[in-house]
Amino acid sequence: MLSDREVLSTLAMLRNEHLDVRTVTLGVSLFDCASHDFDVFADRVRTKIRHYSQKLVSTCNEVGDKYGIPIVNKRISVSPMGVVCASYTPEQMVKACKILDEAAQEAGVDFLGGFGALVEKGMTKGDRALIDSLPEALAVTQRVCSSINVASSRSGINMDAVALMGQRIKDIAARTADKDGLGCAKLVVFANIPQDVPFMAGAYLGVGEPEAVINVGVSGPGVVKKAIDRAVQSGSAKSLGDIAEVIKRTAFKVTRVGEIIGTEVAERLGLPFGVADLSLAPTPEVGDSVGEIFEAIGLSSIGAPGSTAVLAMLNDAVKKGGAFASSHVGGLSGAFIPVSEDSSIAAAAASGALTMEKLEAMTSVCSVGLDMVAVPGDTSAATLSGIIADEMAIGMINSKTTAVRIIPVPDKGVGDTVSFGGLLGEAQIMAVPGGNAESFINLGGRIPAPIHSLKN
Amino acid sequence: MKKVVVSFLGKDGPGVVHAVSSLLTGLECNINEVSQTILHSEFAAIVIAEMPDGCTIEALQESLVKGLAERQIDLSVTARLYDGRSWSAEDPQSFVVSVDGPDQRGLVAAISGILGEHNVNIANLKAIVPDDQPDGHALIVFEVIVPGAVELSALRNALNAKAEELSVRVSVQHSDIFEAVHRVQPV
Structure with a gap:
């Protein structure tokens, strides 16, 4: 028999606090689809993705219905295409990206991730072709996302790749200038990319992963915020230690939802369950915001002094609560702070309460990095590379994942508003730090791996 | 004996x-x-x-x-x-049907009627007055046993239609979700 509190609190989470499973992501390995003959490759990819994904959406809907928990997004992640398509030219890479886009559309998923490369120590011809194809590939497709790993704690930072990515981000923005540089919102530059992220745009299926697998991304910033509000109002949370406990317990609940749904979807599809990624991922909707949590803990807004401390506590408490709730935790697991995707963070950036410098500081304790940051269109490639290099350094030295998803919005400047639509949200363009990094970026080469990479 | x-x-x-x-x-x-x-x-x-x-x-x-x-x-x-005979169903599943909205006469009868028509047995029934809700708001929680043969979507549609008629909200959820979210299961 269920208690009143159990029933009431579950219903409240669903009806008033935006509890949902943010994504069920089907990972499909495409390594066995490789072929020097493009038509053979295309046929294999279509057949394989169709085989595994044909029941993905309907199964997710059935399981979501059974438990009364919406599975908001169904997605697909694939093997890094820089490896699968290693022999292709940039033109063929664009065609390969289109094949993936069509497969995603046929499967009924909103995004497919994995059109990416792992180049932290060096770049193969295939990796280079893929990176060079990005401006065209991301412009002519709707659903394909790309992630490029340019640094790791084991290998250091590939500064040649960092320099190249700064330039490619400019190129992608220019190629999708009619949509305010939207192509850049589908590209993430990573340090220490996890092999099993279910969240976009960074999702891909790593080389150590199975043939096909179900990974789940749970969310729930609204649930955490309301739980803190209740605890503070009722007087049961008297200190930050109490609030951390509230966050931990709430993360446990939210993760359990993802675990039960993920395992059942996997079972029904006859696939292994990979991981639950217990991340607080906001949406532009009010009440589904990570930024609002900062306000609930007593800051005027995210970006105020104290924000890094709050984020550190939040990120850690989410991990602690979630770790016990799932048999396998993976992906990014923490709190996301994507500027345009979170109405409260976007508002703080617009009012000047949150600056790029503070955002960078906060990324040293959040689960990803500079995410969905719109910057002026005239930001130079070297400045973008400098920003990427800083972020990669934070990840490399702290043995954590960091990432940059930055959009130099063509023909727009600081204070202008840009709207990407849907989950990508809208934001004002932020000022980038002054100074010039060009000579530094032009040096190229690799920043050596840190001393703790010798741990063995 | x-x-x-x-x-x-x-x-x-x-x-x-x-x-x-x-x-x-x-x-x-x-x-x-x-x-x-x-x-x-x-x-x-x-x-x-x-x-x-x-x-x-x-x-x-x-x-x-x-x-x-x-x-x-x-x-x-x-x-x-006591003759020991009891209602039983093949492949039974436990669900929670919750109904909330303005209190009115006949709410329990209307919902339980739909459940009965679908051969769904009510194992536990509770009407709760939530602390944070204004007067006149009812929350009724049915813990039910749904035989495996029952088409869940048909049951859900029938309940939704009745709920709309009565201006209340209804949800049907497998009970595992409530337990998973709130309980650490004994090993």
Whole structure:
């Protein structure tokens, strides 16, 4: 028999606090689809993705219905295409990206991730072709996302790749200038990319992963915020230690939802369950915001002094609560702070309460990095590379994942508003730090791996 | 040895459970199972017990009524033979049907009617008044057993149609989700 509190609190989470499973992501390995003959490759990819994904959406809907928990997004992640398509030219890479886009559309998923490369120590011809194809590939497709790993704690930072990515981000923005540089919102530059992220745009299926697998991304910033509000109002949370406990317990609940749904979807599809990624991922909707949590803990807004401390506590408490709730935790697991995707963070950036410098500081304790940051269109490639290099350094030295998803919005400047639509949200363009990094970026080469990479 | 099922209903207070159980013991009945609950000031219990062969249902009921009156315990008693037959379904699944919205006459009857039509058995039913809701707001929680053969989407559609008619919200969720979210299961 269920208690009143159990029933009431579950219903409240669903009806008033935006509890949902943010994504069920089907990972499909495409390594066995490789072929020097493009038509053979295309046929294999279509057949394989169709085989595994044909029941993905309907199964997710059935399981979501059974438990009364919406599975908001169904997605697909694939093997890094820089490896699968290693022999292709940039033109063929664009065609390969289109094949993936069509497969995603046929499967009924909103995004497919994995059109990416792992180049932290060096770049193969295939990796280079893929990176060079990005401006065209991301412009002519709707659903394909790309992630490029340019640094790791084991290998250091590939500064040649960092320099190249700064330039490619400019190129992608220019190629999708009619949509305010939207192509850049589908590209993430990573340090220490996890092999099993279910969240976009960074999702891909790593080389150590199975043939096909179900990974789940749970969310729930609204649930955490309301739980803190209740605890503070009722007087049961008297200190930050109490609030951390509230966050931990709430993360446990939210993760359990993802675990039960993920395992059942996997079972029904006859696939292994990979991981639950217990991340607080906001949406532009009010009440589904990570930024609002900062306000609930007593800051005027995210970006105020104290924000890094709050984020550190939040990120850690989410991990602690979630770790016990799932048999396998993976992906990014923490709190996301994507500027345009979170109405409260976007508002703080617009009012000047949150600056790029503070955002960078906060990324040293959040689960990803500079995410969905719109910057002026005239930001130079070297400045973008400098920003990427800083972020990669934070990840490399702290043995954590960091990432940059930055959009130099063509023909727009600081204070202008840009709207990407849907989950990508809208934001004002932020000022980038002054100074010039060009000579530094032009040096190229690799920043050596840190001393703790010798741990063995 | 026969089995009997006896229900007790009336005012709650200290000594009620002792009165019921000691009277049954005095009549040489052995209590097998008990379920008891309280709603506001009211006590209700349902007892399954073994009754000695020489005793009859009528005699048992009469003795219990008399004994409770002597002890000045305000409970009504109903006793009947227990035959062990119970409703069962193949591949049963536990679901929670929750209904909330403006309180109105006939809400429970309307929803339970739909459940009955679909051969869904109600295992537990509770009407809760949420603390944070204005007066006149009802939340009714049915814990139900749905036979495997029942088409869940048909049940859901029927409930939604009725809910719309009554201007209330209804949700149907597998009970595992409530337990998973709130409980650490014993190992």
